[in-house]
Amino acid sequence: MIKNKISTNDSEKDGQKSVLNRRLFLRSAGVATAVGTLALGACKDDDDTVTPTTPATGTVDLGSGDVGILNYAYALEQLEAAFYEQVVKTPYTGITAAETTILTDIRDHEVIHREFFKAALTAAAPTQIIPGLEVDFSKIDFTSRAAVLGAAKLFEDTGVAAYNGAGKFIKSADYLLLAGKIVSVEARHAAAISDLITPKTADFASDTQIDANGLDKATASATILAAVQPYVKTKLSGANLPK
Amino acid sequence: MDIFKILDEIQKIDGDSVGRLEHATRRHFMSKIGSKLAAVAVPTAFASIVNKAYAQSAGAIDILNFALTLEYLEDGFYQMANGTAGLIPDTDKAIFAQIGKHETQHVAFLKGALGAKAVAKPTFDFTGKGAFATVFSDYKTFLTVSHALEDTGVRAYKGQAGGLMGDPDLLQYALQVHSVEARHASIVRKLLSAATGNAAIKSWITNAEGSPAAVYAGDDNKTQGGVNLTGLAGKSDAAITEAFDEPLTKDQVLAIAGLFL
Numbered sequence: 001m002i003k004n005k006i007s008t009n010d011s012e013k014d015g016q017k018s019v020l021n022r023r024l025f026l027r028s029a030g031v032a033t034a035v036g037t038l039a040l041g042a043c044k045d046d047d048d049t050v051t052p053t054t055p056a057t058g059t060v061d062l063g064s065g066d067v068g069i070l071n072y073a074y075a076l077e078q079l080e081a082a083f084y085e086q087v088v089k090t091p092y093t094g095i096t097a098a099e100t101t102i103l104t105d106i107r108d109h110e111v112i113h114r115e116f117f118k119a120a121l122t123a124a125a126p127t128q129i130i131p132g133l134e135v136d137f138s139k140i141d142f143t144s145r146a147a148v149l150g151a152a153k154l155f156e157d158t159g160v161a162a163y164n165g166a167g168k169f170i171k172s173a174d175y176l177l178l179a180g181k182i183v184s185v186e187a188r189h190a191a192a193i194s195d196l197i198t199p200k201t202a203d204f205a206s207d208t209q210i211d212a213n214g215l216d217k218a219t220a221s222a223t224i225l226a227a228v229q230p231y232v233k234t235k236l237s238g239a240n241l242p243k
Numbered sequence: 244m245d246i247f248k249i250l251d252e253i254q255k256i257d258g259d260s261v262g263r264l265e266h267a268t269r270r271h272f273m274s275k276i277g278s279k280l281a282a283v284a285v286p287t288a289f290a291s292i293v294n295k296a297y298a299q300s301a302g303a304i305d306i307l308n309f310a311l312t313l314e315y316l317e318d319g320f321y322q323m324a325n326g327t328a329g330l331i332p333d334t335d336k337a338i339f340a341q342i343g344k345h346e347t348q349h350v351a352f353l354k355g356a357l358g359a360k361a362v363a364k365p366t367f368d369f370t371g372k373g374a375f376a377t378v379f380s381d382y383k384t385f386l387t388v389s390h391a392l393e394d395t396g397v398r399a400y401k402g403q404a405g406g407l408m409g410d411p412d413l414l415q416y417a418l419q420v421h422s423v424e425a426r427h428a429s430i431v432r433k434l435l436s437a438a439t440g441n442a443a444i445k446s447w448i449t450n451a452e453g454s455p456a457a458v459y460a461g462d463d464n465k466t467q468g469g470v471n472l473t474g475l476a477g478k479s480d481a482a483i484t485e486a487f488d489e490p491l492t493k494d495q496v497l498a499i500a501g502l503f504l
Contacts, residue, residue, distance in 0.1 A: 102445075102446075105445065105447065105482070105485065108478050108479075108482035108485075108486070109447070109482065109485055109486040111476050111478065112472070112475055112476060112478055112482060112483055112486040113486060115475050115476045116467060116468070116472060116475065116486075119470060119475075120467075120468050120470070123470075160422050163418070163422075164415065164418045164419055164422060165415075167404070167414060167415060167418045168411035168412075168414045168415045168418075169411075170408075173405040173408060174468065176404055176405055176408065177401070177404065177405060177490065178467060178468055180400075180401040180404050180418070180421065180488075180490070181401065181467070181487040181488050181489065181490070182486075182487065182488075183418070183421070183422055183425075184397050184401065184421060184422060184424075184425035184488040185425075185447060185485070185486055185487065185488055186422075187422035187423075187425035187426050187429070188425050188426070188428065188429035188446045188447050188488075189429075189446075189447075190426060190429075191425075191426040191427075191429035191430050191446065192429050192430075192433065192446040195430055195433060200334050200335065200337065200338065201337055201338075202337050202338065202340070202341035204338070204341075204426055204427075204429065204430040205341060205342075205345065205423055205426040205427065205430075210345060210423055210426075212348065213348055213349075213351075213352045214344075214345040214346070214347075214348030214349045214352060214420065214423060215352070215416060215419035215420060215423065216418075216419045216420075216422040216423045216426070217419070218415050218418065218419050
């Protein structure tokens with residue numbers, strides 16, 4: 001029942017293409033400057049300083065800069081924590097003791113991540129922290145092992161790709177290290193969940209997740225937010241996130 | 244269309260354009276080289292773009308060579324293990340084939356990025372100077388060394404991320420490798436737990452438990468962002484330490500890797 005797959009290889013390639021195209025565009029822009037015909041409007045997406053976008057009423061704006069990225073992480077951790085809280089509360093049919101242990105561990109980790117971000121943001125940016133989000137898991141059949149583990153895999157792989165994609169925009173070395181401490185735990189989860197779905201295969205780090213250079217996904221926040229929005233009733237806006 | 248003629252024309256106007264185009268082309272090219280093109284079939288001009296040192300700053304080169312050394316170690320280790328008959332059970336061969344493939348890819352990727360500045364492959368002693376004498380004959384010993392190398396890799400990349408902040412592209416690549424190493428560590432730890440019958444070994448690191456001890460030193464840290472998280476959300480110390488993987492410094496990593504040099 002997972003309708004929104006995250007960042008397939010194709011979208012990843014599109015991302016690389018867009019980077020390439022932007023670089024090529026900047027080069028052409030440089031050329032154009034030299035001959036005096038630069039069209040400023042076309043540069044809008046690449047400006048470092050953007051006018052903050054005001055979100056529509058009822059939309060939660062994640063904000064900008066490092067605080068925006070922390071809010072982004074906090075939103076994803078809220079989603080993951082709520083999901084595993086439900087999984088542990090209403091175990092799927094036929095769950096084994098070993099699976100219960102793994103899923104309970106993961107729940108604890110995600111709750112800790114959520115509460116950590118809440119505390120950190122409350123301390124660092126009390127006026128900018130996003131509120132608790134209302135989740136929507138109506139599309140997930142929590143009695144079904146396949147549905148629960150499929151959703152878990154989606155959330156974990158999404159988390160890894162999100163942190164990997166956001167890391168280079170973090171300005172504070174302390175925050176970057178914190179993100180690093182968390183993303184590898186998400187990657188451990190992703191592999192553990194995959195191995196429950198298809199044990200003893202290469203799926204813990206499959207060729208659809210890892211590219212031919214041995215690199216995991218790194219996905220832009222806009223793509224991630226679009227993919228997780230169906231599971232969050234609160235409308236999220238990442239329009240002001242660094243990108 | 245003659246691409247080189249176009250480049251010449253552009254360079255007359257914008258002196259740095261070739262450098263920037265090389266950068267862009269290299270990115271685009273690196274994404275395809277592994278999947279579609281055999282290296283030998285690559286035109287020389289493009290090969291030179293790939294081989295030209297990607298890393299420009301001395302600090303970044305140092306970090307990439309440090310990473311390359313670790314990847315050489317892992318790659319050599321799995322090549323040996325995957326080629327040793329009777330070591331890895333048939334049921335687990337797909338897992339180690341995949342891990343070995345990634346390490347080989349990481350070596351190739353880093354060597355491509357460093358070009359002529361890449362360090363040479365050291366000679367390794369995978370028995371750890373005798374500490375793991377049966378590493379290629381006893382599966383449990385192999386798994387012990389494997390999980391230690393993967394967890395070291397995770398902690399090593401994490402410790403270097405801050406040093407790459409000046410080069411966002413390299414930082415992202417490092418992060419992308421970092422999470423792959425964490426996936427490896429997760430699955431190997433599960434296999435080690437099963438092989439040893441030790442349920443306390445989980446896919447995540449609890450407190451600072453694990454062997455060799457140097458690999459897990461400091462992983463029991465509970466202070467994050469300057470705040471002691473003990474008791475957060477009513478969770479155990481075990482859970483709090485599992486939820487955050489800690490970095491190792493370069494010196495700590497080199498001391499561990501030194502066992503195998």
